[in-house]
Amino acid sequence: MKVAVTGLNNVDNPAPGVPVIRVIKDSGQFEGEIIGLIYDSLEPGAYMPEVSNKNYLIPYPSAGLESFYNRLVQINADENIDVIIPTLDAELFAFAKLESKLAELNIKVFIPTLDQLTIRGKDKLFDFCQANNIRAPKNILASSINDLYKLPSDLKYPVAVKGIFYDAYIANNFDEATTYFNKISSKWGLPIIVQEFINGEEYNVVGLGDGTGELVGAVGMKKLYITDKGKGWSGVTIDDSELIDISKSIVEILEWRGGAEFEFVKEKESSEYYLLEINPRFPAWVYLAVGAGQNLPFAAYQLALGNKVTPFESYETGKIFLRYSWDLITDIKKFEEITVKGVLKNE
């Protein structure tokens, strides 16, 4: 088997590729090679022999779907890839659009459909939640600074200012909101989401839907340490059936296909959960789910191959992950190899 995985940029805003590969290998049932698909020559996971056997540079999907697809065809001609596991939000639309063409190459993916990706979009999520009695913060889409002048009366400061794909800041007043609007729009484009700020603690769930409405597994987590980029650097598994039940109902309603991360905030006064986001892929902390007893990425890999999986019934509470950074020393020749040839083989 050859499995290609994206998102090997295990940096201060880590992508989920490296943990996804680790857990597939940890299953003890995987025999084959891991191919890293990387967007940048310095994605650390590409230089780790224990992570990937071989790595290929690929163009960003934003460079055009055709060139993205052609590069995958080129790589597949050498590698005969069986499964691709995309792990980044921004590439999922491209993979979903290419799913049937990849199937013609005998490459399988197990990812959300285009409709599912659209519904969970930050600009559509509130409507979905309203229609399905799931609490979510109110929001508006701002396409210009002018829209910030006309915030609805029930949207009071502080508000969360978010990019359509990434980045979020809390703005306490109009001046801060305009600063964050400019900062995010220059990086990620428009529209900007201006969202009601819910005061409370953040909770996350990693889950896997089988595409027919069944939740294969889900693990709840509370972040214990959050970096200045808002990334959880340690977290603990928790036992809150309400959190899992809400995630389960979302998977059922959407017939969610693939991995997902459900981000909630528990409102301080009412202790009620509000759904902030659905990330349409496994999170970078997915290794914790495996430590707690649910190897969800390996189950997703099995589903991609068309195999049946038995849903997970429970997980261990009180398991903690602690992320750390580690300096990897390598030779400039490796960097040269991937930069010039677009291919890097790990011995």
Add this chain to the structure above:
Amino acid sequence: MSEIKISSNLAISENGFLFMPLTGESFTLNEIGVEIVNFVKSGINSEEIINEVIETYDVEKNIAEKDILDFIAQLKNFKVAVEG
């Protein structure tokens, strides 16, 4: 004095480390804190807890009463304990 009880599904170690699986929060208690939580768990009310502490430790009733009621208020504030 009102009855209180410890929230269900709460783990407390001999070292005084208290973990709430529902919320992921953790707290560290000192020796007497562990004793008080264990008293609450055993089902006795605030007044009985105060009497137990006075019997065990060399402390005046009004000081014990103030400290223990403060501590119980904190347990409720952090949702470690709820009104029973």
